[in-house]
Amino acid sequence: MDFFNFFCAFVNRLLTRDDSNGDAMLHARYHATGDAAHAAKSAEIMDAWSAVLVKHNNSNGPLQSAWAGAVFPRAAEVIRHTWDGWPATNVARFERMLQTAYLPMIIDGCFGYNGNWELSMAEAIAAIAVFCEDSASFEQALSLWRGRVSSTRTMCRSPCVENG
Numbered sequence: 001m002d003f004f005n006f007f008c009a010f011v012n013r014l015l016t017r018d019d020s021n022g023d024a025m026l027h028a029r030y031h032a033t034g035d036a037a038h039a040a041k042s043a044e045i046m047d048a049w050s051a052v053l054v055k056h057n058n059s060n061g062p063l064q065s066a067w068a069g070a071v072f073p074r075a076a077e078v079i080r081h082t083w084d085g086w087p088a089t090n091v092a093r094f095e096r097m098l099q100t101a102y103l104p105m106i107i108d109g110c111f112g113y114n115g116n117w118e119l120s121m122a123e124a125i126a127a128i129a130v131f132c133e134d135s136a137s138f139e140q141a142l143s144l145w146r147g148r149v150s151s152t153r154t155m156c157r158s159p160c161v162e163n164g
Contacts, residue, residue: 031078039083042075047090050097055105062105063117069102069124073131080131098128103137109144118148 030038049072056064076094079086106121122145129138 030083036083036085039079040085042079043083043086043090046072046076046079046094050090050094053097053101055101062110063120065102065105066117066120066124069098069106070120070127072102073098073124073127077127077131095132099132099134103128107137107140109148115148118144122148 080091106124109118109121122141125137125141129141
C-alpha cells in the first residue's frame with residue numbers, strides 16, 4: 001500500500017470513530033432537549049457515512065469496525081424511533097451500510113487477537129442486530145460474548161484475587 005492510501009485509510013478510521021461518538025452525543029442531546037436540530041445533525045452524519053463507506057481496511061479494520069459499529073446503530077435506533085425527519089430511504093441505506101461494511105468484518109470474531117477486540121465485536125454485532133432486526137446476528141453476538149467472557153475470566157484469575 002502506498003503512503004497516500006495508507007494515510008487516507010488512517011484518516012477515515014479516525015473520522016468514522018469520531019463521527020460515531022459525536023453522533024451518539026447528538027442523539028443524547030436530542031433525547032434530553034427535544035431540539036430537532038440535534039436529531040437532524042445526527043441523521044446527517046449517518047447519511048454522509050452510509051453514502052460512501054464501503055469498509056474499514058488495514059490490519060485493524062475489524063477493530064475500527066467494532067468501535068464505530070457499536071456506537072452508530074445505538075444513535076440510529078433512537079433517531080429512527082423518536083424523530084420523524086429521517087427519510088425511510090436513508091434509514092434503509094444506513095442499514096445496508098451496517099450489513100455490508102461493518103457486519104462482515106466482525107461477525108466471526110477474531111480468535112487469536114486479544115479479548116478486547118472480540119468483546120468490542122460482540123457489542124457491535126449486538127447493536128447492529130438490534131437496529132437491523134436480525135435475530136441470527138444477535139444470537140451470534142451473544143455466543144461470541146459468552147465465549148470470550150468465560151475465557152477472559154479464566155485467564156484473569158490469580159491466587160491473590162481468589163484467596164484474598
